Each structure stands twice: as C-alpha cells, then as structure tokens.
Amino acid sequence: MSSFAKDFSKAMSQAGTSQFQEAIRQELEYSMKVELDQILGTAPQNELEHTKKDLEGFKKLFHRFLQEKGPSVDWEKIQRPPEDSIQPYEKIKARGLPDSVASVLNKLVVVKLNGGLGTSMGCKGPKSLIGVRNENTFLDLTVQQIEHLNKTYNTDVPLVLMNSFNTDEDTKKILQKYSHSRVKIYTFNQSRYPRINKESLLPVAKDVSYSGENTEAWYPPGHGDIYASFYNSGLLDNFIGEGKEYIFVSNIDNLGATVDLYILNHLMNSPNGKRCEFVMEVTNKTRADVKGGTLTQYENKLRLVEIAQVPKPHVDEFKSVSKFKIFNTNNLWISLSAIKRLQEQNAIDMEIIVNPKTLDGGLNVIQLETAVGAAIKSFENSLGINVPRSRFLPVKTTSDLLLVMSNLYSLNAGSLTMSEKREFPTVPLVKLGSSFTKVQDYLKRFESIPDMLELDHLTVSGDVTFGKNVALKGTVIIIANHGDRIDIPPGAVLENKIVSGNLRILDH
Numbered sequence: 001m002s003s004f005a006k007d008f009s010k011a012m013s014q015a016g017t018s019q020f021q022e023a024i025r026q027e028l029e030y031s032m033k034v035e036l037d038q039i040l041g042t043a044p045q046n047e048l049e050h051t052k053k054d055l056e057g058f059k060k061l062f063h064r065f066l067q068e069k070g071p072s073v074d075w076e077k078i079q080r081p082p083e084d085s086i087q088p089y090e091k092i093k094a095r096g097l098p099d100s101v102a103s104v105l106n107k108l109v110v111v112k113l114n115g116g117l118g119t120s121m122g123c124k125g126p127k128s129l130i131g132v133r134n135e136n137t138f139l140d141l142t143v144q145q146i147e148h149l150n151k152t153y154n155t156d157v158p159l160v161l162m163n164s165f166n167t168d169e170d171t172k173k174i175l176q177k178y179s180h181s182r183v184k185i186y187t188f189n190q191s192r193y194p195r196i197n198k199e200s201l202l203p204v205a206k207d208v209s210y211s212g213e214n215t216e217a218w219y220p221p222g223h224g225d226i227y228a229s230f231y232n233s234g235l236l237d238n239f240i241g242e243g244k245e246y247i248f249v250s251n252i253d254n255l256g257a258t259v260d261l262y263i264l265n266h267l268m269n270s271p272n273g274k275r276c277e278f279v280m281e282v283t284n285k286t287r288a289d290v291k292g293g294t295l296t297q298y299e300n301k302l303r304l305v306e307i308a309q310v311p312k313p314h315v316d317e318f319k320s321v322s323k324f325k326i327f328n329t330n331n332l333w334i335s336l337s338a339i340k341r342l343q344e345q346n347a348i349d350m351e352i353i354v355n356p357k358t359l360d361g362g363l364n365v366i367q368l369e370t371a372v373g374a375a376i377k378s379f380e381n382s383l384g385i386n387v388p389r390s391r392f393l394p395v396k397t398t399s400d401l402l403l404v405m406s407n408l409y410s411l412n413a414g415s416l417t418m419s420e421k422r423e424f425p426t427v428p429l430v431k432l433g434s435s436f437t438k439v440q441d442y443l444k445r446f447e448s449i450p451d452m453l454e455l456d457h458l459t460v461s462g463d464v465t466f467g468k469n470v471a472l473k474g475t476v477i478i479i480a481n482h483g484d485r486i487d488i489p490p491g492a493v494l495e496n497k498i499v500s501g502n503l504r505i506l507d508h
Contacts, residue, residue, distance in 0.1 A: 115164030122438025144414025164220035224370025256393035292327030
C-alpha cells in the first residue's frame, strides 16, 4: 500500500466521510477561485465589469454544484398538481377581454430567448435568422406579430431579445432593418461561463478571449440565466419605471408563442384578486413529447421536473402519458416586480443541469446550466394553464420546417394558424432522413413544398427529391436504398403509398 493510500484511509477513518468530502469541496472551490482570478486578470478594461459579474455568477453556480448530491428530486414526494393549480385555457378564455385591451397590453414586455445557433440545422449564425416562411425569418415573424398588436390597439409593447455571445453581433447587425417598424427592440446578453474539465473540475479557458481556439472554452448557461442577466442589464428596472408589469418569455423558434390577450387579461385582472407572479403554459403530451419537463406538486409548491432530474428507475414512469399528462411549452408569463424582489433576495432557486460535452480535440467537459421554468417554485401564486397544442409549434429540425412551410398553415400578420381546409386539427408526423438535415440540402430536394392538407404521416429516407406540385395524403413512406435515388415526379399524388428502392409505387 502506498503511503498516500495509507494516509488517505487513515484520514477517512479518522475524520469521517462528510468532513473529508467537505475538505475536498473547499479545495476544489479554492482552486477554481485561483483560476477564475487569473482569467479575470486578462480582461481588458472595457470588459472588466461584466466579466466580473459573469464569473461571480459562475462561482455561485459551481458552489451549488459541489454541494448537491444525487438526483435533485425525491421521487416519493412527487404528486400530481391539485386540480385548480392547472387551469384549462377554455376557462381563461371564457372570461373574455377587458374593455380596454390597450391598457393591459401597455403593461407587457415580450422577451424572446435568442441565444441559440442554427448549427443543428446546418446553418451558421443565430437560429432566429433562418428563413421559415415566404423568406421571413423567426425574427421577422416575431417583429410582425408585435407590430400588428401595436398598430391594432395603438400600444407600445416592446420586444426584448436575450442574446448569447454566440448570437449577439449577428443579431444586432440585422436589427437595423426594423428601425422603421412600430416596435421598440432591446437586447441584453446572457452570461458567458467557462466550461470545466470533467476530470480536474477546473476551467478549460486560460484567459477571457473567446475567439480562435478559445471559442470552445465558453458557453451560455441555459435560459435560467435570464433572471440575473435581465436584472444586471438595467432593463428590468427601466421597464418597471415605465409602468410595465409582466414579461411574456418564449423560445424564438416556437412559432406558436404569440401574445395571448386572454392569458394577459387573466394576469392583470385575476378573479380572486391575488396576482399570479408566474404562469407556465403547458399542453397535453403526445408520444412525441415524452421527454418534456412536467409540472408536479412538490412540497406544497408547483414544481417543474425535467427528465434529467428523474432517478433512473423512474424514467419510464416519468415518460408515461397516463401519469404525467402535460409538459412545459416554455411559454412563461412572469411578474417584473417579483423577479426584482427575488433577484435582490438571491432567492431564485433552479436545479442545476449538468450537461456533458466533448470538445473537438476529444476533451471531456461539463457545463452547468439552469432552465427558466425551474424557478416557478420560487414565485408566489404560480399557475399552469393547459393551452391548445397550437401554442407549441417549435422548429427544431427540417421536418418541423416542412410542416410550417406547407399549406397546413396560413400566415397572417406574423402568426401561423392551422388552415381551415384541414379537416382534423392534429399535425402530421413527419420524419425526414439525414439527407434532409441541413436547411440548404432540404431546400434543394423540394422543387416546391408538397400539398400536405390530408397527410397523416410522412417518412422519407435516403436520396429522395420532390418535383413541383406533389400532393401527399394519408401515410406515405419513401425509402431509397443506399446507392439508389428516387425522384418523385412533378404533379404526383401519393396517397397511402410505400415507395422503395427502384421507384415502384405500391399501395399501402
């Protein structure tokens, strides 16, 4: 036995495990502090203040990470939420609208989470700048929606974009094109945190720069960072000073997340006189949503539970559509004064999500993140509203893009609505294979977007192209085997068909 091992076992038996763990924790925290101070020392004068804030925020998160043990929820304590804590949207809508819609709209600020890149869809730059419909980008549609509200009701609803260091520069360049639109647009930046080496638990970065080989050393720490970043930017106080009361937060790639006047009215004129500080829009799970976070009752508070927090033996139970029927759309309505109060009390509690990554050179790192919805338990009088599926229309893949570009939806003032010509309101299931993953490849493979009004299910795999004016109905499966190519001819109508390898068209 080496002398180190002897000392180690002696220390274990003498000091007891918990004291030993505490000693290790303090050692790790001290080493981290030394490294972060060195990194801060490399910051130029004009970046010193916000780099300091970022690293302070990271230090707090790292401290909590070292304290936490095992899954952050005790499965036995998870209960279904009480009936009245998740209201059906129909009930909210039945209350109607106030006499003056403008008076409630003028209390609102719209915040879009705009930190993500389009890399998963093969695009460079911010995801919000990808064209989704008639050359309009996610950002164009958002601006059109809010401009329509401001013109219709003669209001002044501002748009705020939470950018990350990955998207900020490109987004700001593009914002000039909206200078004449009737929407005031503001931006603030998410924090920039250092990725940490999985083995040593020390930062990968040696200085503050994030260009060249250092780009991979930093990351934006998830959208839970909105509370601190929004507060630190000064915008929160400015909006409170202007008499604004609520923010409506959503992902910029969720095309269903439009300002809903009925929900806003419910917030501003609550039926029991008690203001909700936090409303989470949830919607019914389908088989495609089994991984989505769900609202539960936990220690007498509404609590968002994500799949990453669930102890392994209970994952299947968590995924079951029968026990947990709803999931979080990440459309959230939050009181500005409550954010200010909780932020100043340091009382916003969000579980840490540990996200493992492998850098290009093969180094294993972890990044510590939080999710905006997880803070629901820190707010008073929180509420879930079970909204129609139409308020959850995220575009994460080109399969989603095909749906929103098609005649299933019509576009009006920046908002997409399901076409009245579709006989049933469900969205078809679309699975496009790897040849369609990148937006530019996907666009080359469709001469025009097919008619999909009567489609239930589409699966496409392999080297497949679509001619002009193709119609797809029922269940259509097109599989080109390796080395084969299938060209669907212009004007073809495929109804309940399987098309395989050599372009034979079979009835399904």
